[in-house]
Amino acid sequence: MTFRRYFEIQLDPVAVIFKKEELEGTGEYRFCEAVRRVAETGERIVLNEFNLTCAGALVSLGFITETAEEGETRSIIIEPYRKQKCDVVLVVTNPERIMRISSFYRALFDEELHARFSGENAVCGEATALVRVEGKPNISFLCPGAREIGGYRREEIVIGFPYEMFARMEEAIKREEIKALCGCLMDDLPRDLIEKFEAMGFDKATDHFMGFYNGKSVKLYIFKGDRNTLGIFTSVKFKSEDEATNAAESYTGDCIAIPRENWVEMTRVVELDVFEEYRKPDFQERIGREIDTVIEEARKLRMSVRA
Amino acid sequence: MNRYSPNNLKRPSKGLINIHPIQRGGILTEEARKILLEWADGYSVCDVCLEGRVDLLRNPPVDELKQDVAEFLGMDTARFTAGARHAKFAVMSAFQRGTLVLDSLAHYTSYTSAELNDMRVFEVPNSGYPDFRVDPEMYAETFERVREETGSYPDLALLTHVDYRYGNLADAERVGKICEEYEVLFVLNTAYSSGVMEVNGKKLRTAFIVASGHKSWAATAPIGILATNYELSDRVFRTSKMRGDWSGRAFTKKELAVFGCSPVFGLPVMTLMASFPGVVERVKHWNEEIEKARWFVREMEKIEGVQLIGERPKNHTLMHFESPAFHSIAKKHRKRGYFLYHELKKRGVFGVQAGMTKNFKVNIYGLSWEDLDKVVSAFKDIAENYGVEVED
Numbered sequence: 174m175t176f177r178r179y180f181e182i183q184l185d186p187v188a189v190i191f192k193k194e195e196l197e198g199t200g201e202y203r204f205c206e207a208v209r210r211v212a213e214t215g216e217r218i219v220l221n222e223f224n225l226t227c228a229g230a231l232v233s234l235g236f237i238t239e240t241a242e243e244g245e246t247r248s249i250i251i252e253p254y255r256k257q258k259c260d261v262v263l264v265v266t267n268p269e270r271i272m273r274i275s276s277f278y279r280a281l282f283d284e285e286l287h288a289r290f291s292g293e294n295a296v297c298g299e300a301t302a303l304v305r306v307e308g309k310p311n312i313s314f315l316c317p318g319a320r321e322i323g324g325y326r327r328e329e330i331v332i333g334f335p336y337e338m339f340a341r342m343e344e345a346i347k348r349e350e351i352k353a354l355c356g357c358l359m360d361d362l363p364r365d366l367i368e369k370f371e372a373m374g375f376d377k378a379t380d381h382f383m384g385f386y387n388g389k390s391v392k393l394y395i396f397k398g399d400r401n402t403l404g405i406f407t408s409v410k411f412k413s414e415d416e417a418t419n420a421a422e423s424y425t426g427d428c429i430a431i432p433r434e435n436w437v438e439m440t441r442v443v444e445l446d447v448f449e450e451y452r453k454p455d456f457q458e459r460i461g462r463e464i465d466t467v468i469e470e471a472r473k474l475r476m477s478v479r480a
Numbered sequence: 481m482n483r484y485s486p487n488n489l490k491r492p493s494k495g496l497i498n499i500h501p502i503q504r505g506g507i508l509t510e511e512a513r514k515i516l517l518e519w520a521d522g523y524s525v526c527d528v529c530l531e532g533r534v535d536l537l538r539n540p541p542v543d544e545l546k547q548d549v550a551e552f553l554g555m556d557t558a559r560f561t562a563g564a565r566h567a568k569f570a571v572m573s574a575f576q577r578g579t580l581v582l583d584s585l586a587h588y589t590s591y592t593s594a595e596l597n598d599m600r601v602f603e604v605p606n607s608g609y610p611d612f613r614v615d616p617e618m619y620a621e622t623f624e625r626v627r628e629e630t631g632s633y634p635d636l637a638l639l640t641h642v643d644y645r646y647g648n649l650a651d652a653e654r655v656g657k658i659c660e661e662y663e664v665l666f667v668l669n670t671a672y673s674s675g676v677m678e679v680n681g682k683k684l685r686t687a688f689i690v691a692s693g694h695k696s697w698a699a700t701a702p703i704g705i706l707a708t709n710y711e712l713s714d715r716v717f718r719t720s721k722m723r724g725d726w727s728g729r730a731f732t733k734k735e736l737a738v739f740g741c742s743p744v745f746g747l748p749v750m751t752l753m754a755s756f757p758g759v760v761e762r763v764k765h766w767n768e769e770i771e772k773a774r775w776f777v778r779e780m781e782k783i784e785g786v787q788l789i790g791e792r793p794k795n796h797t798l799m800h801f802e803s804p805a806f807h808s809i810a811k812k813h814r815k816r817g818y819f820l821y822h823e824l825k826k827r828g829v830f831g832v833q834a835g836m837t838k839n840f841k842v843n844i845y846g847l848s849w850e851d852l853d854k855v856v857s858a859f860k861d862i863a864e865n866y867g868v869e870v871e872d
Contacts (some may be wrong), residue, residue: 357588376807378839379645381609383804390785390804394609408611408787433792438610 176254176339179274180345181268184212186339188252188259189301191235197246198224205296205319207251208331212265217252225249227318233459238397245412256341261301262339267328271312274332278310281342286332288312295319298335299380337434362395367453373457386461389468395447403443403460405467409475411435419427428470439471493830494623497851500783500831501644502799504845505676505696510586512698512751518549519750526745532733533741534749535559545753552760552870554680554860555690555707559735559751560744562837564692567588567834569708570737571636571688572597572825578635583614584649585643591668602626602634610789612646614639616654623662626769636687640677642672644713645820647798647841650674656685665712671695672798674705676845677766687712698755703748706738760847771844773797774846779856782871783863789839797845806867807838820862827858 174184175424187208198221202210207218208343222236231237235246254262275286290299290313310320312332319325334342345351359379367377375384375393380391394404411417414435421430421437431438443463451454482488493500496506508516520526528539535546542560551560561567570592572580577598582590596602604622607613619637626634639655642648643803652668659666665687668862670679674689675696681689693703720731720740734740773794780786785805788794806820813819821834832840844852860870 180506227760379804380612382839383802385804385808385809389580390607396608398603404609410781431579436787 176264176343176346178268180217180277182264182270184209184265185215186254187211187263187265188254188257188336189251189261189263190250190252190257190259191246192248192250193245194247195221197221201226203231203318203323204249204251204301205225205315205323205325208263208296209265209319209324211251211253212263215253217250219248219250221248222395225476226474227297229294229316229318230297233294233302233406235302240446245315253387256340259336261304262334263296263300265325265334266307266330266332268330271330271332271379277342277345277351281345282338286310286312288314290314292316296323296331299329304333304335308335310338314382363448369451369457370403371376373460385469389471391464391468397440400444400446400458403445403449403463405441405443405460405464407439407467407471409437409471411437412479418477420474423477424472424474428467428471430474435476439474441467441470483648491758494569495823495825496828496830497829497847497855499829499842499844499847499855500833501841502695503831504797504843504847505672505704506692506694506701507696507698507846508700508751508852509698509755511758512700512754513572514745515750515754519747522746523748524746533735534745535742535839536813540750540753542749542753545749547758547866548756549588549705551704552756553691553707554682554684555686555689558705558708558736559706560693560742561706561738562743563702564669564695564704566702567592567666567688567690567704568638568669569596570706571589571690571708571716572599572623573737574712574718575599575635577634579624579626579630579639581619581631581634581638583640583643584614585614585645586638586640586650587671588646590638590640599635600630602629602746611648611791612643612789613648613791614643616651616658619655619658620662623658623664624759633662633664634774634781635665636667638667638669640672641668642796642798644672644798645841646800647672647678647796647843649795652679652684654688659687662687673794676763676797678763681707681709693752697752697759699749699752700747703744703752751821769797772847772849773799773844775857776852780859783860784869786859786863797841800839800841802839805863809866810837816837823862823865826859827854827861829855829858854863 194221194422203226207220211218222425225231231445232239234249237244249463250347278286282368289311293316295313295316302312312330314330315325356425370382370393375382376388384391389407392406396402396404412421417435419435421432424430428439428441431440439464492789525537525540529537534542545557550556561570572593580599581602581604581720582607602622604614604618623633637659639650639652641650641652656666666685667688668684668686669690671692674691689707694701716864717735719831720734720736723730723840753766777788777794780796780801786801786803789802790800810817810819815822817835817837819839821832825833863870
């Protein structure tokens with residue numbers, strides 16, 4: 174399974190190879206135009222200082238410097254990507270496919286895709302030269318030259334990958350490292366709210382958050398309603414159901430002790446609206462204090478039985 | 481094409497104890513296994529089709545099976561469908577553009593069936609962490625909410641008898657009474673209950689019972705059951721009224737909601753038939769299954785941090801555990817979340833979803849005490865090997 178087939182991309186990914194020696198050029202093209210042509214037709218195009226017809230690309234790709242001196246690049250080979258070693262791999266596609274690629278990318282590399290673009294020197298500069306220099310992928314929304322002369326369709330944009338990253342993605346596709354999940358969304362919690370709890374050491378489970386807080390297993394659950402309050406839970410295990418029931422019944426602290434067979438679920442509902450409050454700077458600290466209280470009450474409950 | 485060679489078509493769970501949450505109730509009985517080859521060809525049951533509908537076949541006796549299944553469920557009549565999802569779709573197709581109340585633990589196919597039939601959906605909330613119980617009284621509250629918003633009570637109320645997420649057994653009898661009081665038709669989705677435990681529609685006051693043959697009736701997929709009463713059968717099993725404008729053709733016996741003749745033509749209906757006597761017998765032993773489930777919970781919770789979520793005590797064999805200790809191991813393990821899956825497989829246990837460690841679901845229905853002990857021992861052994869404390 175190739176990258177193209179996996180993401181169902183209409184055009185071929187394009188390999189871009191920078192050369193320090195001058196090779197014989199093929200035709201006359203703007204860089205962006207050559208890339209689009211190779212992606213569509215599968216042909217191989219070689220550009221050098223003389224058959225590259227875009228001045229912006231000559232500078233951004235390093236044929237000449239901004240002060241019009243000779244640059245390091247003497248030729249560029251543009252050809253369909255067939256796993257050959259290259260400098261940059263360019264993918265011409267639409268925003269919906271970029272969305273899928275970005276999701277896969279995040280799952281594989283554990284970082285988001287970023288786009289730096291200015292509408293100038295786009296395929297050559299933003300998607301190729303910048304990617305080569307910085308070793309990070311970039312998304313370009315093209316420039317007027319690409320749109321008007323380069324043959325790009327209205328919905329097309331370009332993403333450039335460093336070769337190593339692209340090869341790693343193909344490897345992950347081949348090995349099915351990133352599994353597509355069922356696609357069902359189990360809640361409508363904002364992503365940054367989830368991240369807020371993750372930053373506190375909690376992982377999102379199907380319906381709630383779970384994690385260790387000061388060494389104690391703690392769960393958080395948002396009670397959705399008119400106010401979206403936060404339930405904090407930690408469990409205390411007893412030897413028997415009777416012991417758990419007695420402990421819960423005799424408990425008089427600041428939490429709610431709910432017996433569940435031989436367990437007592439120590440619970441505290443924090444009276445704030447999570448959705449309204451979670452972006453406030455002291456949210457984490459406030460919740461942390463509440464969690465500490467629940468943990469302390471759980472400890473007291475356990476000690477009360479031992480006493 | 482070598483990948484399709486029979487030599488390469490091996491089931492990943494072969495020879496292992498399979499505790500996959502959806503698999504236990506669909507394991508074929510010995511009787512069903514005996515008829516596999518004879519009825520394996522495409523339309524095998526249709527050799528002597530005289531009436532043009534699979535549910536009317538006399539040889540093999542599908543027509544009789546249909547009635548026996550309906551009676552077994554305490555209903556008047558039944559049809560076989562392409563899974564429980566198709567049964568739900570069939571019911572809702574008779575209430576298009578109506579309103580549906582359903583529990584918030586319902587399977588996605590309850591929602592998509594409603595969507596496909598342009599129904600407006602109102603959810604009954606659940607209690608949230610850690611029990612995730614559906615309170616029957618909330619059905620009454622939701623009916624009132626529906627009336628406030630739409631001007632009338634809902635057309636249908638669907639309850640997931642045992643939900644797929646926590647294996648909670650909902651109080652269907654109470655919901656049935658509330659539906660009766662409000663004169664709302666009660667749809668009970670028994671995908672995880674009928675076929676393994678007793679379900680009686682008369683007692684539960686159901687208008688429709690939806691069941692899954694491959695999930696709980698020891699049948700080969702895809703097959704579901706839709707049982708109802710004669711009062712509603714004409715509406716749900718309505719027949720085609722169409723006539724070709726040029727040819728004049730008509731299909732007067734074909735029931736629309738099951739695509740004219742339900743697509744269960746070979747092994748699905750035949751394995752369900754062969755297993756049926758065994759199913760009738762096995763539901764009588766449900767209490768022993770619950771005893772095993774509760775024992776299993778006690779043993780699993782001896783592993784540090786492993787805790788059952790969902791209702792307690794356990795009333796079903798499908799269960800959901802959270803396991804922060806296994807999750808902590810996974811975070812540092814070379815195989816990440818897949819470590820538990822692989823470690824269990826090494827010990828002859830299959831079915832915990834690969835990649836799941838912080839919480840996982842299992843179903844122990846029909847396992848012998850000996851196999852159950854092997855499963856528990858496997859989990860405990862893994863825990864001990866990774867330094868997680870296990871009580872004696």
